[in-house]
Amino acid sequence: MRILVVEDNAALADGISSALTRMEMAVDVVGDGTEADNILRTQEFNLVVMDLNLPGYDGLEILKRYRQNGGKAQVLILTARDTLNDRVKGLDLGADDYLTKPFDLVELEARVRALLRRQSGLKSPEIAIGELIFDSVARRVSLMGEPLDLPRREFCLLELLISRAGQVVSKEQIADSLANFDQDISPNAVELYISRLRKRLAVANISIKTVRGLGYLLEK
Amino acid sequence: MRILVVEDNAALADGISSALTRMEMAVDVVGDGTEADNILRTQEFNLVVMDLNLPGYDGLEILKRYRQNGGKAQVLILTARDTLNDRVKGLDLGADDYLTKPFDLVELEARVRALLRRQSGLKSPEIAIGELIFDSVARRVSLMGEPLDLPRREFCLLELLISRAGQVVSKEQIADSLANFDQDISPNAVELYISRLRKRLAVANISIKTVRGLGYLLEK
DNA sequence: CTTCAGGTGACAGGTTCCCGACAGCTTTGA
DNA sequence: TCAAAGCTGTCGGGAACCTGTCACCTGAAG
8 A cells, every 4th residue: 555645744754654564555755746746647656645734835736637637545634723614625625634643643543544544435344254364454464364474565466466366467556656756666577476375375365466557456 | 316314303304305305315203222223233224324322222333233234335424523532433334425514504415415426336247148147247157056167268158159149259259359469369269269168058958059151149 | 493482490589377375355154 | 894695686597378381272253
């Protein structure tokens, strides 16, 4: 899951970023509105956490433009102005939720989870596929009753495949969803993760299917 | 849009109900947990507004059971201001949003709108022709209930024929539509794809008709 | 019957994928 | 602070599969 954090306060940005990273998310941070605008135009995210009080820039303006350009990510707004007007305005402009500062990181995490779940249509926190149980809330996986520790990349890959179970996911989509913007992921690397994940899931008879030229797919 | 309101305080339930009715929603109100459980088991809603503090019943319990049974409606939780824990738990159990009491009805409306807006973007367009089911989003095809793996070219060809079902598609159009920008496709190659595709579709009694001198056509 | 568009088996590249080996990097634990 | 363990990603050989040409066959139209 890719998340963009738009926050000019470095300390706060750092705290948010590490909280999200702990949740196995791929987090990118930008510190001002222009940068946010640019990156939102060129890259795809699952969720955007945006501070409304950016120096010399209106967060709502960025949000509005983002939606007008067809941006589909979930947007969580951080705001200090806790006036009702701004809240309603935020949601009607296409934000999906907001938090008023100061807030608790635990609550941020819960909201992020809820938003991401909403987006992928995963309603129940636990998803079972054969002998595989994937808990999107606790972010844990178990196989044949045994807990399974996955490296971050493999975990993210599995999550993506599960959230699109029954659909083909292209190698490029996988690469995008695993990447941070300081680092690209080659198609070859994707193949490798698939290979490693397959090896782990083999004991439970779960297979990731290759659809040549199109991508991969986890069957339900 | 059908909305279920689960709220034991009659005055509040009334206020919510009339606010939502003003928004052209069909609102049902129940006042206790058992009733809520029952109606959620037997009827479908687009959205559920649920107070967590129900007399002698845990709202979270109802929510959990609802999700476990595959309930897919959006759920908006109402909770007293100081119970951060409940909010976090609620979101993790599959609620989509919450409001802390007391709240303004204007804000409730905004959130309901946001949630319903979310919900409407969730179906993949499947096209069925006889025993053939074609899902262009999932990029999957199934025939007689069995998934069918098609090579890229054949998949694209089928997509083209389906999108113009009932119309003649010329060999040239097919060649153009399949070509990569670096490579042209000979008429003979097109004939070959048609031939291969026909062989696969034969089991389902689906035939691609030849219109001599003009092209091909998939009948509905 | 002749002609020619279309159909199809076989085969030779060409792609795409798979995965073992390895090296650089990060995290963990003492 | 240093070593060990684990994670990440590149390389490359080999396997599996796709693609499109050739050559020959079939069947329709005149």
